[in-house]
Amino acid sequence: MKSPVSEPPHSKLAEKAVLSLMMRDEETRRRALLEGIGEDHFYCLQSVYLAVTTLSRSGATIDAISLTEELRSSGDLEGVGGESAVVEMWEMNENPRGWKQWVRALANARIERIKEDGLRWAADAKTPEAALEALRTTQEEMRQALAGPNRSKTAQEVAILVDQELHRLYNAGAIPGIPTGMGDLDQLTGGMKYAQLWVIAAETSRGKSVLMYQLGCSAIANQKRVAIFSAEMTVEEVGIRLISHRGKIMMDHLSSPKSAGKGHMNRMQTQLKLLAEEPFSLDDTPRMSLSYLYAECQRLAEIHGGLDLVIVDYLQILDVEVKRTENRQDAVSKLSSGLKQLAKLLRCPVVTGSQLNDNGQLRESRAIGQDADVLLAIGADGIRIQKNRNGKRDETLHYRLVGEIQTFAPFDPKERTAEQEAADEAAEREKAKKRSSGRDRQHRN
Known part of the structure; x- marks a missing residue:
């Protein structure tokens, strides 16, 4: 008897809560973008997230009906539980105060998925070098996931770095x-x-x-x-x-x-x-x-x-x-x-x-x-x-x-x-030979 295959780490409740708030509020959608929330943060309801962001970018009204139609047109409606599941998320009306907690749950689940996927990748590798490459890639993906999107420089920091670069270029000469x-x-x-x-x-x-x-x-x-x-x-x-x-x-x-x-x-x-x-x-x-x-x-x-x-x-x-x-x-x-x-x-x-x-x-x-x-x-x-x-x-x-x-x-x-002249002449002879061969084929046909 085969042992049941366990699902990758995820939090369906957190996914529903975050998506419910994103469906209902434009400001929350902007906040999600600023905090680096992307499709990789969702496991069960990734297609719903994509539907929300697609409608948002097009400027369309977002409600249970438009989301249902978007999911139906992409062929993902049944995969998320049908129209009733979309309506359920729309009507959840979660308190925005729980946002940080839910986002943290999504981030943690995503990091665990990266880790498990990377370990399987390394275990399936055929050579030690390939396993090392898999682990390096996984390490970099986990590092980026842990660091999050907060890597931007302030305007003052940008100005300082640009000034330093201009001085370096000036002193470097032509x-x-x-x-x-x-x-x-x-x-x-x-x-x-x-x-x-x-x-x-x-x-x-x-x-x-x-x-x-x-x-x-x-x-x-x-x-x-x-x-x-x-x-x-x-x-x-x-x-x-x-x-x-x-x-x-x-x-x-x-x-x-x-x-x-x-x-x-x-x-x-x-x-x-x-x-x-x-x-x-x-x-x-x-x-x-x-x-x-x-x-x-x-x-x-x-x-x-x-x-x-x-x-x-x-x-x-x-x-x-x-x-x-x-x-x-x-x-x-x-x-x-x-x-x-x-x-x-x-x-x-x-x-x-x-x-x-x-x-x-x-x-x-x-x-x-x-x-x-x-x-x-x-x-x-x-x-x-x-x-x-x-x-x-x-x-x-x-x-x-x-x-x-x-x-x-x-x-x-x-x-x-x-x-060079000899090479050009040889190339021309080869072209002429191909042209002649093509005419012979046409004549035979």
Whole structure:
């Protein structure tokens, strides 16, 4: 015999009392909004809360009849007990003095539901890392629920913070953020500013990692503390790329040192000595998760008194635990949102990469573009600034990937190299071949 499944924590009486007051009084509805009461506070009667707020936003009269019709049109009337249940709530006529007590009961029940859901999520996880991610997410949801909505700053506090920020920007000069090493990009973005999320998007093998590490090298050259997390490559592979970019050393020589001459070997050793003294760390932990990133970044920040830049290579390859009701798009959305929140938490820029699909769109989630403050897309004609929060966008900067030395170098679009011309000719031949094939099919038909 199966044991009965217990319902999640809730207080139906408190839900009825709060909704009864919200139905009858506009001021109470405003109070609920100010106190952060939302649909997640209701378990049994969530659809009634949504009906009340929908009618309120539309300016319609709220009474038992309009609520009944709204619930009937949404298909939720029978689920809440029918018309008689709506009339019962309308006629409860509860004393407003009990408001705080009922709201507290709703909040406590909501926190308990978050806790139970999180523990089940962690228990169902297939790996310790996934369980840790589930617990971290649950902890953050509980922290926000406990803190409530009272996080707003007074006008005086806002003025003080804005004044401090203006002084900081003034003293920072023309480029308030960390220089990217690309003058035109710095002029348009102001450099990599604190609390920003930068996303570098490209199709496979277009140079996402190269550009990320190039930005990192620019920060390192400016004596900024940089934390690099590579979920794709090993420490050795990333280190070789950094040396190639910084020393302009051919990747062929680094991949096969025995074939390199003495002069090249000396340059490698010089770059290794310089690299060993730079203010950065590099982590290639397998199956890296958001929880791990948060914990390691906070550990590094405590050791060094803060971080200036975090690089995560790259977004879609990070490990994330999702609930049974979530899909891959939800998972990627969690990752991009998590990296944006990490930037705010550390008060430093976070740079990551994202795959583009064959249509040039961000793969798997629009949330990546929404969370990003700066979105750079690598294409055949250069680096396009697709998004630049509070700045100029839709500009194409003419930089070309020079894979031999792991660098994006400027080029004149009017000057076509033999390699580019050959690639264009091959592309035209392929197009002509497809057109010819299409005409042949039409002729046969």
